[in-house]
Amino acid sequence: MRTLVVRLDSAGDVLLAGPAVRAxxxxxxxxxxxxxxxxxxxxRLLPGVDEVLExxxxxxxxxxxxxxxxxxxxxxxxxxxxxxDRALVLTSFHxxxxxxxxxxxxxxxxxxxxxxEDYPGSLLDLRHHRRPGRHxxxxxxxxxxxDGFALPPGDDGSLRVLPAPDTRPLTGGGPYVVVHPGAAxxxxxxxxxxxxxxxxxxxxxxxxxxxxxGPGEKALTAAVADGHAVDLGGRTELPDLAGVLAGASAVVVxxxxxxxxxxxxxxxxxxxxxxVVPAERWRPFRVPHIxxxxxxxxxxxxxxxxxxxPGHPCLDSVGPAEVTAAVTALAGTxxxxxxxxxxxxxxxxxxxxxxxxGQAQGPAQGPNQRRPAEEVTA
Numbered sequence: 065m066r067t068l069v070v071r072l073d074s075a076g077d078v079l080l081a082g083p084a085v086r087a088x089x090x091x092x093x094x095x096x097x098x099x100x101x102x103x104x105x106x107x108r109l110l111p112g113v114d115e116v117l118e119x120x121x122x123x124x125x126x127x128x129x130x131x132x133x134x135x136x137x138x139x140x141x142x143x144x145x146x147x148x149d150r151a152l153v154l155t156s157f158h159x160x161x162x163x164x165x166x167x168x169x170x171x172x173x174x175x176x177x178x179x180x181e182d183y184p185g186s187l188l189d190l191r192h193h194r195r196p197g198r199h200x201x202x203x204x205x206x207x208x209x210x211d212g213f214a215l216p217p218g219d220d221g222s223l224r225v226l227p228a229p230d231t232r233p234l235t236g237g238g239p240y241v242v243v244h245p246g247a248a249x250x251x252x253x254x255x256x257x258x259x260x261x262x263x264x265x266x267x268x269x270x271x272x273x274x275x276x277x278g279p280g281e282k283a284l285t286a287a288v289a290d291g292h293a294v295d296l297g298g299r300t301e302l303p304d305l306a307g308v309l310a311g312a313s314a315v316v317v318x319x320x321x322x323x324x325x326x327x328x329x330x331x332x333x334x335x336x337x338x339x340v341v342p343a344e345r346w347r348p349f350r351v352p353h354i355x356x357x358x359x360x361x362x363x364x365x366x367x368x369x370x371x372x373x374p375g376h377p378c379l380d381s382v383g384p385a386e387v388t389a390a391v392t393a394l395a396g397t398x399x400x401x402x403x404x405x406x407x408x409x410x411x412x413x414x415x416x417x418x419x420x421x422g423q424a425q426g427p428a429q430g431p432n433q434r435r436p437a438e439e440v441t442a
Contacts, residue, residue, distance in 0.1 A: 067092040068143070068151040068173065070164050071099055071107075072124035074248060075302065076321035077200070078103035078110070079328055080349065081154050083221045084204035086112045087213040088152060096146060100125055102248075105302040106321070109225040109328075117142065123163045126248065126369070136167060143171035152211065153178035154204045157194060157345060158367070162187055177211045179203065201349045222350045223328035231307035234296055240272040241391055242309055242326075244317040245288045246281040251363065251371045252338045253318030254379040259288045262316060265384035266391060267292045276300060276308060276322070313395040316387060318379070319346055327351040332394035334387060338378050340368045354390040356382045 067088045071081040078099055089095045089112030096115045097107045102125060107116045119139050122131045129135070151173050153161040161178035165187040168176050177190035184191050192210050194203050205221055215221055243263055247253040254262075266273050273293035277285040285297025300308060305322065309315055310329035317323045318336045326333050326348065333353040337343050340363050343355060361378035363371065371378075 065092050065149045066094045066096070066147060068096050068098060068146075068148045068168070069154065070151060070161075070168070071097065071103065071154045071204075072121050072164070073100065073156070074102045074125070074321060075106035076324045077156065078106040079223060079225070079321065079324040080201040081204050082110050082112075082223050082225075082328065083201055083215065083219075084152065084154060084208040084213075085110050086219060086224070087205060087208040087215045088112065090216040090219075091213045096148065098143075106325075109302065109306065111224055111226060121164065124159070140167060140171045143168065143173065148173050150175035150211070151177065152208055154207065155179060156200060157203070175211075177207060179207055197344050199347070199349055200345050203345075220350075223324060225306055225325070225328045228307035228310050228329060229303055231300075231304055231311060234299065234304065235274050235294065235308055235311060236272075238272060239313050239395075240274045240294075240311070241266055241395070242274050242276055242312040242315045242317075242331075243288065243293065244276045244315065244320070244322045246277045246284055247318045247320035249320070249340075249369050251340050251368050251376075252320055254336055254382070255376055256284055256287050258380050258382075260290050261384050262387045263288055263290070263293050265388050266316075269388045269392070271313075271388075271391065274308060274312070276305060314391045316391065323348050327353075334390040334394060336379050336382065338371075339363060340366050352394055354394060356386055356390060 069085050069088055071078050085095060094114045095112055096117055097113045098117045098119060099107045100120045101118050104116055104118045107113055120129050122128045151168050153164045155161045160182055161180055162182060162184055165176050165178060169187055175189045178188055179192050179194045180188060190211055192207050243259060245253060245256060245259040263273050275285045275289040275293045275295050277297040279298040282297040285295050289295035306325055306329055309326045309331050312331050314332045314334060315326040316334045319338060323333055323335055330351060333348040333351060335348055335353055335355050337355045337357045339359045339361055343359060347355060358378045358381060362373050363378055366372060
């Protein structure tokens, strides 16, 4: 059986689809992941993915392309040529799967499944209803389970990526804390001056700090590092960033893709979480973490891309001392993470793994179980 998993949007969204992808892979001969260009690098890091198809949908992303008939027809032909048997269309809680389902139906895919509150007509074979309050990773896995897939034995449903490269030539030797100041959505991270103050506070407490950022964030990372930290702005592709995060004692980051990448490599996260989206759905998943930020701020639930409140009070009101205290509290939880990292990253090659391959020793956990020490919140 050949299965298609659809997860459009960004790298973070694709990483959160990982447990559902692994469940699909365990019950399929091959898995193709359809995603946008912004999520393609993350898709290639997921265990269980045999092929990545890139397509920017006109109904998804921050800068969607115009609708062009020939683009849609080209995608239909590409999908039809793969003789896919079934599809899981994964979306966020506020999105509709029906535009994607229409394209998949036109490509001749026999069984299409998705969460949908809208009436799907003949577009869906399984219209699943999301349970209230589910984390995005859990909701995606719930859909896969509802369609008859199951995680392989020993897989606890945490986020995982393939093994990351050794990035010590970038970070240098010795312990360090990562500060990632950027985000695709500006409202979801503190201001650059605030991040720079946090870096100074961490170095004053004796932490060695590494600042990370993408190619378009070099000016931001330089301003935040400001001579106090190692500046890796623009120097890491996503696999390298996974390696940098995996080697860190803790990561300080907003609600953005690197927070989920840190969770996938098992590194504790101090998450500066703006409440423009609900924390219960988007917080770091199944990894020790502390949330900082006013969750009752005026912007709560607004899904705003730019902060609608002067001064960005939900995040910029957090004091640097709160960050250093959170890092200190979490850094100790990373001391015994060696086996956990191996479990989160998954197998180096191939889709399948045996029941115990890549797993930490100890009792297996069900995909929906909480382990008491996994989440630390403030």
